[in-house]
Amino acid sequence: MAGSAASLKFTVRRKAPELVAPAGPTPHELNRLSDIDDQDGLRFHISLIQFYRRDASMSGRDPAAVVRDAVARALVHYYPFAGRLREIEGRKLAVECTGEGVLFIEADADVRLEHFGDALQPPFQGLEELVFDVPGSSEVLGTPLLLFQVTRLSCGGFILTVRLMHTMADAQGLAQFLAAVAELARGAAVPSVLPVWGRELLEARNPPRPGFAHREYDEVPDTKGTIVPLDDMVHRSFFFGAKEVAAVRSHLVPGLRKRATTFEVLTGCLWKCRTVALAPGADEEMRMICIVNARGGKGKQSAIPIGYYGNAFAFPVAVAAAGELCARSLSYAVRLVKEVKGEVDGEYMQSVADLMVQRGRPHFTVVRAYLASDLTKAGFGDLDFGWGRPVYGGPAKGGVGAIPGVASFLIPFKNAKGEDGIVIPMCLPGPAMDKFVEEMGKLLRPATVDVADMFPAMIKSAL
Known part of the structure; x- marks a missing residue:
């Protein structure tokens, strides 16, 4: 029923939300977040969705009960x-460890897993029913920091949705916590990776002294109006397998073709195609924000220990005039992305923390900006609560907070043909989406081969 997924309608019956507290005693203390955690750009909730098939070996086990117990532990x-x-002095955020617990919703839906389509990918039908916004739970202060919903399906499978207050953890931190829940659900006594709070590692210096320009936090007046309207938005996802990535890479100059990572190649491609599709004035400054994980790097970055689950990433931004992006080759966009990614090291992270304190924790600029985040190594697709790996595991939707259309995630994905690759959700105004598909087609077309012959599945799904 892949064809019916776009118009899928189903009913979800939810039990009353409950609070799940820790299964044992915990300290009552006030823990300050880091100066990376509590910036304005992270003061919102992010949502994750995991689809699981029925597993005969788990017959008689209730996934809601299994997950609830494992969360408590x-x-x-x-x-x-x-x-x-x-919120304490200077808009500083701290978590009061009260042990009150996280929100948990148990639900049932009159739909089968296969009704969602052959290749699960964002956007998902009925998402607002699968991650229910409990009234009053969406505030930053004084509300539960996590919300779980386990929705049992009529086929015996289930859907797990998780909503997290982003100031508490990044994608890798959330994946680490959920991996612990999954291990405990499968019978482990303790998580194999123990958590590290350690938020003082990313605190500002006294006095703060930023050492980088940090154009991601520029104060940019939106003099020409919002470039992406909030109405008439079209959501589509695009699949990039090995053939598609190779085709895009073939448009780069030889040296860059060998040195650029897949993230850099695809991010530059999306930035260029999106700019052409939106058709801004040639002199307008366009911004490409790259999420760069600071874990496991050189210098001070190596001080971030295994088990750290706070936000440990930066938002470096490439900046270019729209006319340049549209007129010049793909290599221009990819080179700019590669350069700003390379800036992020331990000193850069320290500089961001300093800037946050110095400037009152500003939001990264979203004016004429686009953001890309690589989740291909986050591990959401490996989370096994006893029913095996998910059919799909990753972001429930694109966007940053309440701002649709300014962010895309690179999500590991296996298409209906069994090909491994990356799926990228995209949100654009209707006419711009048509132009985006047209521009993408040009970059998927090697010089002597027609793209429709090489990649009919992708072009067909995108049109």
Whole structure:
């Protein structure tokens, strides 16, 4: 029923939301977040969705009960998640570890997994029913920091949705916590990776002294109006397998073709195609924000220990005039992305923390900006609560907070043909989406081969 997924309608019956507290005693303390955690650009909730098939070996086991019990046990180790955020001096956020717990919803839906289509990918039908916004739970301060919903399907499978207050953890931190929940659900006594709070590692210096330009936090007046309207938005996802990535890479100059990572190639491609599609004035400054994980790097970055689950990434931004992006080759966009990614090291992270304190924790600029985040190594597709790996595991939707159309995630994905690759959700105004598909087609067309012959599946799904 892949063809019916676009118009899928189903009913979800939810039990009353409950609070799940840690399964054992936990400290009551006030823990300051880092100066990376509590910036304005992270003061919103992010949502994750996981689809699981029926597993005969788990017959008689209720996924809601299994997940609820494992969450309670995991919260003993990750007890700050069971607390509530408070704002202290200088708009500083701290979590009061109260042990109150996280929100949990048990639900049933009159739909089967296969009704969602052969190749699960964002956008998902009925998402608002699968991650229910409990009234009053979406505030930053004084509300539960996590919300779980386990929705049992009529086929015996289930859907797990998780909503997280982003100031508490990044994608890797959330994946680490959920991996602990999954291990405990499968019978482990303790998580294999123990959590590290350590937020003082990313605190500002006294006095703060930023050492980089940090154009991602420029104050940019939106003099020509919002470039992406909030109405008439079209959501589509695009699949890039090995053939598609190779085709895009073939448009780069030889040296860059060998040195650029897949993230850099695809991000530059999306930035260029999106700019052409939106048709801004030639002199308008366009911004490409790249999420760069600071874990496991050189210098001070190596001080971020295994088990750290706070936000440990930066938003470096490439900036270019729209006319240049549209007129010049793909190599121009990819080179700019590669350069700003390479700036991020331990000193850069320290500089961001300093800037946050110095300037009152500003939001990264979203004016004429686009953001890309690589989730191909986050591990959401590996989370096994006893029913095996998910059919799909990753972001429930694109966008940053309440701002649609300014962000895309690179999500690991296996298409209906069994090909491994990356799926990228995109949100654009209707006419711009048509132009985006046209521009993407040009970059998927090697010089002597017609793209429709090489990649009919992708072009067909995108049109």
